[in-house]
Amino acid sequence: MEREPIGVIGAGYVGLVTAAGFAELGHEVWARDIVPEKVEALRRGEVPIHEPGLSELIRGTSERLHFTTEMPDVLERARLLFVCVDTPPTYSGDADLSRVEAVLAELGDSSEHALVMKSTVPVGTGRSIQRRRDGIGYVSNPEFLKEGSAVEDFMKPDRVVVGANGGSEEYADRVAALYEPLGAEIVRTDVASAEMIKLASNAFLATKISFINEIANVSEELGADALEVARGMGLDDRIGPKFLQPGVGFGGSCFPKDVQALKQLAGNTGYHFQLLTAVIEVNELQKRRTISKLQKHLGPLAGKEIALLGVAFKPNTDDVREATSLVLAGRLAGEGANVRAYDPVTGHKAEGMLAGAAIADSALEAIDGADAAVLVTEWPEFAELDWTGEVKRRMRVPLVVDGRNFLDRDALVEAGFTYEGIGR
Numbered sequence: 001m002e003r004e005p006i007g008v009i010g011a012g013y014v015g016l017v018t019a020a021g022f023a024e025l026g027h028e029v030w031a032r033d034i035v036p037e038k039v040e041a042l043r044r045g046e047v048p049i050h051e052p053g054l055s056e057l058i059r060g061t062s063e064r065l066h067f068t069t070e071m072p073d074v075l076e077r078a079r080l081l082f083v084c085v086d087t088p089p090t091y092s093g094d095a096d097l098s099r100v101e102a103v104l105a106e107l108g109d110s111s112e113h114a115l116v117m118k119s120t121v122p123v124g125t126g127r128s129i130q131r132r133r134d135g136i137g138y139v140s141n142p143e144f145l146k147e148g149s150a151v152e153d154f155m156k157p158d159r160v161v162v163g164a165n166g167g168s169e170e171y172a173d174r175v176a177a178l179y180e181p182l183g184a185e186i187v188r189t190d191v192a193s194a195e196m197i198k199l200a201s202n203a204f205l206a207t208k209i210s211f212i213n214e215i216a217n218v219s220e221e222l223g224a225d226a227l228e229v230a231r232g233m234g235l236d237d238r239i240g241p242k243f244l245q246p247g248v249g250f251g252g253s254c255f256p257k258d259v260q261a262l263k264q265l266a267g268n269t270g271y272h273f274q275l276l277t278a279v280i281e282v283n284e285l286q287k288r289r290t291i292s293k294l295q296k297h298l299g300p301l302a303g304k305e306i307a308l309l310g311v312a313f314k315p316n317t318d319d320v321r322e323a324t325s326l327v328l329a330g331r332l333a334g335e336g337a338n339v340r341a342y343d344p345v346t347g348h349k350a351e352g353m354l355a356g357a358a359i360a361d362s363a364l365e366a367i368d369g370a371d372a373a374v375l376v377t378e379w380p381e382f383a384e385l386d387w388t389g390e391v392k393r394r395m396r397v398p399l400v401v402d403g404r405n406f407l408d409r410d411a412l413v414e415a416g417f418t419y420e421g422i423g424r
């Protein structure tokens with residue numbers, strides 16, 4: 001295998017997994033981040049994020065994996081620069097490309113380097129960069145990593161997308177070659193299509209979730225069980241079983257932002273993307289439905305003690321971006337409820353984001369004296385709690401809203417709990 005020195009710009013979730021992944025495949029990797037404390041920690045082998053397997057991978061590849069704050073360290077050694085900087089949403093829903101622009105500025109007018117864009121950018125970004133920087137090498141190589149299983153996703157991708165136009169084909173060949181050992185299908189295409197594959201994939205998955213959430217809401221009214229419905233639907237292999245779990249809505253750093261960005265991009269061309277407008281609206285309403293479920297049993301929530309189980313937007317991550325817990329804490333505070341939240345990983349990091357909610361040090365502490373427990377994130381330890389014993393004894397009212405259909409409903413009901421799932 002050809003060894004290619006690799007530059008990675010931005011050592012966040014995507015950058016760290018990409019850098020460590022390529023180092024694992026045998027390449028020398030120079031990863032650059034502008035935050036000195038982060039780089040120092042990484043050099044000591046301390047990984048600033050919670051991502052299963054990542055610390056081990058970074059420590060195991062330390063001979064080939066170098067961290068720096070200095071762009072020239074990277075530019076001197078690598079020609080392919082994997083851009084993994086944040087592209088957060090702006091208030092208007094467009095992506096904020098200022099960090100990508102900063103990388104471009106640092107690159108100057110180098111014609112020896114190629115940008116390999118992993119960050120999610122609006123369709124058309126690549127073409128516009130190439131137009132402004134005549135002759136710059138540019139490859140679109142969107143990431144499809146899921147937080148919580150990002151290392152595995154890097155090593156065993158469903159597909160790898162490599163997009164390039166005209167003059168950059170040679171760089172695209174080199175990028176594709178890097179992924180060859182992984183054995184996945186490599187989709188070679190033009191830059192705009194590669195950019196669209198990323199946004200369309202996430203928008204489609206988000207649509208699946210909003211769809212099943214609406215089926216769940218209607219099932220509750222009509223007496224069907226949405227889990228049974230999803231099982232029956234998922235066996236049709238045109239539909240598939242994945243991303244058909246009804247819940248308290250999707251969150252995270254990607255889905256909400258990417259759906260919004262695609263809708264906005266369409267809007268900028270004068271096209272109203274009706275479906276995505278609904279996907280977003282359904283998700284916002286879904287995040288709030290828990291409140292009416294609580295009110296149904298407790299009446300007005302003022303003065304009620306509510307335990308929020310889970311703060312992270314999903315298990316196996318410490319990421320709280322766009323998490324449903326944040327919306328729920330805000331709504332509950334608005335209703336005058338007292339909220340105690342517990343998450344096994346985010347811990348006190350979430351303090352201040354949860355509208356004044358107290359952060360408990362254990363699930364039992366959160367539950368103690370509660371009028372209701374709301375399961376927001378399906379962390380395995382929540383299923384292992386002694387619900388019918390200790391938990392039941394500690395709660396003032398044995399009411400559970402299981403926002404992920406994660407707990408043993410029958411056991412809870414048998415033990416005298418009032419159980420509210422999603423869609424059942």
Ligand code: UDX
Binds near residue numbers: 147148253
């Ligand atoms: C997602 C994409 O899966 C990934 O390919 C892309 O690169 C980044 O965005 P991630 O944000 O890590 O990854 O989370 P994911 O596991 O996809 O879940 C997103 C959200 O959807 C979570 O809040 C999850 O709880 C929710 N979800 C997922 C459901 O509500 N129901 C489901 O059936 C699946």
